[in-house]
Amino acid sequence: MLLEGKVAVVTGAGPGLGRTLARLMAEDGARVVVSGRRAEVVETIAGEVPGTLAVPADVTDAEAVRGLAGRVMAEFGRIDVLVNAAFPGTHRKNVLEMDDDDLAGWRRAVDIGAYGTLLACRFVAPHMVAAGSGSIVNVTSMSSRKGYAGRSDFAAGKAAAHLLSHCLADELGPYGVRVNCVAPGWIHSDVLEDWMRTRAKEAGTTYEEVYRGDVERMALRRIATEEDVARAVIFLASDRAAATTGATIDVNAGQLFT
Template sequence: MLLEGKIAVITGAGPGLGRTLAKLLRDEGAAVVVAARTAATLDQTAAEVPGVLAVPADLTSIDDVQRLAGTVIDRFGRVDVLVNAAFPGSHRKNVLDMSAGDLESWRKAVETGGYGTLLACRFIAPHMVARRSGSIVNITSMSSRLGYAGRSDYAAGKAAAHLLSHCLADELGPYGVRVNCVAPGWIASDVLEEWMRTRAAAEGVPFEEILARDVSAMALRRIATEEDVARAVVYLASDHARAVTGATIDVNGGQLFT
């Protein structure tokens, strides 16, 4: 098992990718702590991934993140892996069409993606520095380098985490702490399928036509799964990547080459 004996913290461990990350890291031998804002979400994760320690935390709150770090250290004495995966869903609105409420949603999204990632690193990384060992993996996105209309909140938040990772890799490298990114493209999910079906309906064509058109733009002719993304995280978290820092692994089926 690639992570046997390691202590891993996952922020944003809600439905979908966060839960898949928790399961795979646990299956690879890590003791896993999951954090998210909503207690009900964490309860569901804990029910589906037995053995994880669930800690409710608003990742944009200094007090909450300090409490999260303290809880982990009190329980395990150290942190070996930090995976930052928290991000609210995009509401798909063009900038010039945004209402006051939309602007506030934009601010909160970018705050979660950028500032939330910063806080988790700020209060958990010192425990890695003290041991001169650790791996931080930030889940960014293809959108951190390629913006789309209506997704400026998502792109800006992910871009903040992406460049923050470069800065932290430079700052923490001398202490043996690695910082990398995994950047998914589209991930197979009910949400993605619903979006494709909406586009198909708008164009008056079958869903299968939209799916085939989208997949044909990917070199591997397949849409990545949550497990595909999680396995890239496991690699960067493991000792197999001990000489890798400041890097980004793209998991997009060849939709975007970088």
């Protein structure tokens, strides 16, 4: 098992990727701590994955994140792996359409994607440095390197997290702490399916036609799953990636080559 005996913290854990990460990391031997803004969600995940601890915390709240790190250290005495997986969502508005609520939502998305990632690293990294080892994996996005109309909030937050990871890899490397990214493209999910159905309705066609057209633009002719993304995260978190830092693994089924 790749994570045997390691303590892994997953921030921004939600009912999709966060749940999958917790399950697969536990299956690979980790003692998992799931954290997210919604207590009921992380507690549900902990109830589904044996041995998992739920610690609710908003990643944009410095004191809450400080408390998360302290709670994990009090419980386990160490943090070997940090996965920042918050998904801020997007308002799908272009700059000419944004009203005051959209602007506030834009700032919130960037706070989650960038500042939240920084806070988690700020309060967890010192414990890794003290131990002389650790692995941080930031879940960014294909959108961190390719902009799309109406997604500037999500893209800006994830792009900042992407470059932040490079900076932290350089800063923390001398202490034995690695920092890497996993950049998903589209992920098979209810959210993606709903968006495809909306596009189909607007175009006067079927969901199946939209799905087929989208998949044909991907080199592997399929859409990545949450499990695909989680496996890449687990690899980077594990000792098998011991000489890898400042790197990004794209998980997009050939949707974008960089």
